[in-house]
Amino acid sequence: MGITQVLFWFLSILAILSAILVVVSKNPVHSVLWLIVVFVAISGHYILLDAQFLAIVNLIVYAGAIMVLFLFVFMLMNLNADTEPQKNRWLKIAGVVTGGALLLVLVAALKKADMKAQLAEMGHGNIGLIHNLGAVLFSDYVVPFELSSALFLSAMVGVVVIGKKD
């Protein structure tokens, strides 16, 4: 077993375990912290796939900025296990059913997909490097890229509009 496999299994187990802990934790702040661990593990996977840029951007944007905002909200709302209202039993069952249905769809979709043909390139290939990524983004995927930037801009303008209204 090479070092890549060792790292892969370690990161996968870490990601899955902490993802479970995100759901199971009683304290929402702990949930957020576990979610950060998940992001770090996923960034590790990106590095294994030689996508360093993606890995670090994932860390900066998701773990470093968005999760901090989540933490803000949870810390200021002071949600505790004992102040949280007891949820309706039917609601819980409905949640389990919908979650299970989503899992079913995912499994069915992935079972059909031809995964074997697309072997992940480990440790070589320059797909994830910033130079190639930039070239691809501004040549093959210009329209989606610009569309998403327009989306972000509209979101920003929306925030300003909501913030100004009082």
Add this chain to the structure above:
Amino acid sequence: MQPLTSRSKAVERKPMTMWEKMYLPAIAKGMSITFGHMFKKKPTVNYPEKTRPFSPVFRGLHVLNRDEQGRERCTACGLCAVACPAEAITMEAAERLPGEENQYREEKYAAKYEINMLRCIFCGLCEEACPKDAIYLSETFAPANYTRKGFIYGKEELLIPNPVTQPEEYAKAKGL
């Protein structure tokens, strides 16, 4: 309302100019001031190694004086205790026994002489009241101790060393 002093100045609240809004010139000015202060002469005195000269009327901790033959001058008359506005001085008198003439100058002496340095206000009235020139305020100051009891100075702390038997310590205590 009439201004109370001639130095009062109305607060100006006019908007800042572009130059002021940039902050950077003001910051640079402030930085040059602090940098200039780095090379200024420090007014601090390195205290235990160096001391500042006292004025001749400085009043520090008390000293019980001896005469030139090394005999205690104090006769326990109690005038210092009466003069003391802070009531810091207590004493007990005793009669000089035969054979103690080289220790005490007069027939009566202070067997116990205590000054509470926490009460003392260092006014120097005891020094003025003393008819025998027995008590002086020295240039020593800043006593430190761990207990309150330690601040009640007895004769051991107050008496100046004997100029006949301990000339060196005497000279040191006199600050020579």
Add this chain to the structure above:
Amino acid sequence: MHLTLLSIDWLLLIEKCVLILIIISVSLVIAMYETWAERKVAAFMQDRRGPNRAGFGGLLQPMADGLKLFMKEEIIPTSSSKFLFVLGPGMAMLTAMMTSAVIPWSSHFHLFGRDVSMQIADVNIGILYIFGVVSMGVYGIMIGGWASNNKFSLLAAIRGASQIISYELAMGLAIIALLMITGTLSLGKMVEQQQEHGLYNFVVQPLGFLIFLVCAFAECNRTPFDLSEAENELNFGYHQEYSSMKLGFYLFAEYINMFISSALMASLYFGGFDIPFVNDAAFGAHFGQNPLAILQVVSLFGKIVLFIFFFMWVRWTIPRFRYDQLMNLGWKVLIPLALFNMLATGFIVLLKAHGWHF
């Protein structure tokens, strides 16, 4: 290149481990003496003498302070979240240490027949790596502030974190303008470029450097941006409940951050390990590689010391911002300025690419 356990270059591993050890100990020693220097600089700027009892000129003062911190009673508040309370200072220290990995400390030494690079990891995303680690550094503050279960700590943590996030944006935009010119993310290559051109980046990017400098102050939580500490408003900020060496870790992490950001600014804008006014390559050819490398380390550390002094100089000159002023400066001044800088740089780079000469 297939990575397997057996094909690891063991010599390289040892070399890197030794380098990491050296850099971490140097960072710690420098952080220690930064505390001493801070007190000295503060004293001199306020016409005082500063610590001068422990050792000559107070040089042993940091040891005494460290000893004091170690001997202090360790208190963990009963109503705090214990694991997170301990994790907070650990995170702060870890992230402070990790940033030093991509900074090139010197060109390379020639030892035992091999070229020993003085950069722990020359990853091709160098500068982004630093951003990533710094953005993780927020959690040291946030976790510590929240786990203390104290309102002041929480407020300070939230202030600190929002400040760091806000200024990270302007910092990133300032860096983008620089990256347009250098065309690489690797710090080592940036320093080499500056060496070749003999022109430091701060000449090319004065506005970008200024923005980066201000943001570096904010990222390090130094005065005028020390809103997360703010003794007179929030008692002691996010480390109010901390005592003993856990407090020491927070303070140390701050000083290490200052050291690393000085090193970063020196590398990005002031030629890094390049010796000023000397042609390094010619010098190396004449006197040998090892003396050159040593002189380069000295040169880099000289630049770092100047930056650290600048940090302290500013700290003892400028009072703290009010919170709304801080946010106004970050969002309404620095980010537009950085965007303008970015656009202008892009325009000039484009013109140059099309054959214009200036």
